[in-house]
Amino acid sequence: MAETVVQPSRSRDLDKLLLRPGNIIGNNFDPGQELRDDLAEYVKVLVVGAGGLGCELLKDLALSGFKNLEVIDMDTIEVTNLNRQFLFRFEDVGKPKAEVAAKRVMERIRGVNIKPHYCRIEEKDIDFYSDFSIIVLGLDSIEARSYINAVACSFLEYDSDDKPRDETIKPLVDGGTEGFKGHARVIIPGVTPCFECTIWLFPPQVKFPLCTLAETPRTAAHCIEYAHLIKWDEVHSGKTFDPDDPEHMKWIYNEAVKRAELFGIPGVTYSLTQGVVKNIIPAIASTNAIVSAACALEALKITTGCSKTLSNYLTYNGAEGLHTKVTEFVRDKDCLVCGPGVLIELETSVTLQKFIDLLEKHPDLLLSKASVTHQGSSLYMQAPPVLEEMTRSNLNLPLFDLMGKTSKGTIHVTGTTSKNDTKTSVLRKLRVFFKGVDGVTDMDMAGGA
Amino acid sequence: MIRLFKVKEKQRELAESANGGAPIKKQSAGELRLHKDISELNLPKSCIISFPNGKDDLMNFEVSIRPDEGYYLGGNFSFSFQVSPIYPHEAPKVKCKTKLYHPNIDLEGNVCLNILREDWKPVLNINTIIYGLYHLFTEPNYEDPLNHDAAAVLRDNPKMFEANVRRAMAGGYVGQTFFTRCM
Numbered sequence: 001m002a003e004t005v006v007q008p009s010r011s012r013d014l015d016k017l018l019l020r021p022g023n024i025i026g027n028n029f030d031p032g033q034e035l036r037d038d039l040a041e042y043v044k045v046l047v048v049g050a051g052g053l054g055c056e057l058l059k060d061l062a063l064s065g066f067k068n069l070e071v072i073d074m075d076t077i078e079v080t081n082l083n084r085q086f087l088f089r090f091e092d093v094g095k096p097k098a099e100v101a102a103k104r105v106m107e108r109i110r111g112v113n114i115k116p117h118y119c120r121i122e123e124k125d126i127d128f129y130s131d132f133s134i135i136v137l138g139l140d141s142i143e144a145r146s147y148i149n150a151v152a153c154s155f156l157e158y159d160s161d162d163k164p165r166d167e168t169i170k171p172l173v174d175g176g177t178e179g180f181k182g183h184a185r186v187i188i189p190g191v192t193p194c195f196e197c198t199i200w201l202f203p204p205q206v207k208f209p210l211c212t213l214a215e216t217p218r219t220a221a222h223c224i225e226y227a228h229l230i231k232w233d234e235v236h237s238g239k240t241f242d243p244d245d246p247e248h249m250k251w252i253y254n255e256a257v258k259r260a261e262l263f264g265i266p267g268v269t270y271s272l273t274q275g276v277v278k279n280i281i282p283a284i285a286s287t288n289a290i291v292s293a294a295c296a297l298e299a300l301k302i303t304t305g306c307s308k309t310l311s312n313y314l315t316y317n318g319a320e321g322l323h324t325k326v327t328e329f330v331r332d333k334d335c336l337v338c339g340p341g342v343l344i345e346l347e348t349s350v351t352l353q354k355f356i357d358l359l360e361k362h363p364d365l366l367l368s369k370a371s372v373t374h375q376g377s378s379l380y381m382q383a384p385p386v387l388e389e390m391t392r393s394n395l396n397l398p399l400f401d402l403m404g405k406t407s408k409g410t411i412h413v414t415g416t417t418s419k420n421d422t423k424t425s426v427l428r429k430l431r432v433f434f435k436g437v438d439g440v441t442d443m444d445m446a447g448g449a
Numbered sequence: 450m451i452r453l454f455k456v457k458e459k460q461r462e463l464a465e466s467a468n469g470g471a472p473i474k475k476q477s478a479g480e481l482r483l484h485k486d487i488s489e490l491n492l493p494k495s496c497i498i499s500f501p502n503g504k505d506d507l508m509n510f511e512v513s514i515r516p517d518e519g520y521y522l523g524g525n526f527s528f529s530f531q532v533s534p535i536y537p538h539e540a541p542k543v544k545c546k547t548k549l550y551h552p553n554i555d556l557e558g559n560v561c562l563n564i565l566r567e568d569w570k571p572v573l574n575i576n577t578i579i580y581g582l583y584h585l586f587t588e589p590n591y592e593d594p595l596n597h598d599a600a601a602v603l604r605d606n607p608k609m610f611e612a613n614v615r616r617a618m619a620g621g622y623v624g625q626t627f628f629t630r631c632m
């Protein structure tokens with residue numbers, strides 16, 4: 001029997017995953033050449049970060065059958081990166097990481113196209129992020145993770161039964177390493193917990209009391225933080241310190257050395273200065289490699305369904321022996337970022353005042369004294385008096401107008417609810433639909449509430 | 450999910466630039482929590498909050514404190530607050546904008562208040578911080594010095610400390626340092 005001959009790809013192992021049926025597969029797994037080709041043709045992956053983890057991720061994803069990659073990173077290459085950020089050479093020092101990383105991977109792996117973006121993640125608009133099938137994070141900051149998480153969750157829509165709508169789900173794969181420890185996690189907004197649901201997993205940064213820094217420094221880190229937090233302002237009045245400016249960092253280092261000499265404290269080095277100021281723990285190349293491999297594999301599983309995905313948080317610890325474990329965290333149903341929020345349907349004529357009154361009677365809310373915010377704009381604030389005054393005139397305007405006359409939107413409200421005579425203050429997410437507005441073509445939604 | 454991506458890509462090719470739905474501006478979780486803190490503020494008359502950038506930027510605001518007792522009675526001290534998008538995971542950055550003579554606040558406006566740094570916890574809020582700042586004026590303490598000289602004077606000679614504070618607030622020199630009037 002002459003079956004069509006399947007062209008082997010450059011990677012036999014990938015073919016084994018994608019061309020053959022299996023038992024422990026994900027939903028909608030449809031093995032075959034078309035799957036492999038579609039992976040190359042239709043899946044666009046954004047890698048956020050081109051540092052230690054980002055370099056690994058780009059290489060791993062490119063070798064896993066993804067052909068359309070983009071990478072975003074605002075940093076330039078430093079000498080101290082070269083030991084582990086293996087795509088970079090000495091002559092690349094000073095060049096943008098994203099650009100060099102993209103070029104090096106394309107040189108080595110035939111057929112892969114990587115578009116670099118040398119800028120901050122906040123500089124890109126929402127349409128930029130909307131374009132990707134999946135976003136993979138190789139970052140070292142909580143702020144940046146929180147930002148991308150909020151972006152990915154902002155695409156998410158729910159149907160009238162509070163079920164996430166598949167076509168609005170933007171999956172994230174998040175990797176992170178700190179020395180010998182690392183994690184890889186899968187965030188399917190609306191299905192698995194988002195970054196904000198479990199932000200407590202990240203311990204807050206240790207902050208030294210300022211008076212200790214000023215009066216009784218005992219460690220090298222104290223001397224560095226003194227230069228960073230106190231001395232800088234004393235000398236450079238008004239000029240903000242930029243941790244990404246090597247001149248600024250050198251200044252901090254020199255001041256920290258002077259301070260350490262004064263108090264007879266050993267151990268201030270340039271790399272420790274960078275580490276303390278930027279809150280970086282020395283990176284270990286093999287931790288990056290392990291975490292990246294896990295992330296790239298999850299990206300492949302999510303897109304192709306060739307296996308069940310990690311559910312949903314893998315930790316790796318190579319510090320004492322080797323320990324790895326997967327924990328299934330649960331979503332915070334009331335999460336302000338990924339949760340569905342309470343569905344409310346309104347006439348376009350309803351004023352903000354009327355809306356606030358409605359919240360008091362709404363059986364799922366029973367919210368009194370509500371303050372209302374929409375996309376970062378304060379519509380009405382109960383307190384303090386200065387804001388109440390500034391927002392009071394909105395009370396007589398239709399909410400529809402205040403929300404920019406779109407058929408639907410997300411509103412956040414704070415206020416108090418009473419349960420069994422005890423008052424608790426709450427912050428809730430609401431998704432508001434307006435009746436009879438052009439643009440609501442979805443009967444499922446229009447008929448909800 | 451690949452089928453979904455494929456469908457979307459095809460749709461995108463067909464639609465060319467036809468954009469479905471206006472882009473959504475996302476609000477950080479920090480902004481939302483701050484909004485709650487602000488809407489629940491319950492401040493004494495001596496503390497007044499203001500929003501220099503208007504009602505839509507709550508992440509940067511100012512608090513002025515007019516202590517109604519203690520060494521600093523009659524003075525008016527202004528603090529700037531900068532709140533991070535990952536608030537309350539991280540404490541706000543608070544600086545004193547009024548140059549003052551105080552053992553726990555240095556001449557650059559750095560403030561030594563435990564809940565702003567080592568003792569910050571996400572369950573605390575803006576109200577707690579403002580009360581903490583107020584407390585610094587009613588109970589300045591020489592044990593956590595940021596202004597070393599002021600702390601030494603408070604410890605060794607409270608009468609002289611009081612006189613120095615009055616002089617600084619009225620506008621004048623204390624030692625080598627000039628203070629502008631803030632009463």
Ligand SMILES: [Zn+2]
Nearest residue numbers: 194197335338
């Ligand atoms: Zn969430």
